Amino acid sequence: MRQGRCPGCGASEIYEVEAPSRAGGHLMLRLQDTHMHKSFPLQTLVCTECGRIQQRLSLNEKQKGHLMRALGRKIT
Numbered sequence: 001m002r003q004g005r006c007p008g009c010g011a012s013e014i015y016e017v018e019a020p021s022r023a024g025g026h027l028m029l030r031l032q033d034t035h036m037h038k039s040f041p042l043q044t045l046v047c048t049e050c051g052r053i054q055q056r057l058s059l060n061e062k063q064k065g066h067l068m069r070a071l072g073r074k075i076t
């Protein structure tokens, strides 16, 4: 969807929406080493044709470092 096309219906009506941080705009994760909770910002894209949404973490370098400390089991 980041390329501007919906993988579900093929429409090109993809928009970025701003979700409030307490309503899905952030992902809260626990750091494995300190057990502290950290908030990670999400980018939310929506297809106005079929309603599909896609979210991805939108991280700077510092937040990437925090994310590495929050990772659990690797899925293989």
Ligand SMILES: [Zn+2]
Binding pocket: 006, 007, 008, 009, 010, 011, 047, 048, 049, 050, 051, 052
């Ligand atoms: Zn769609």
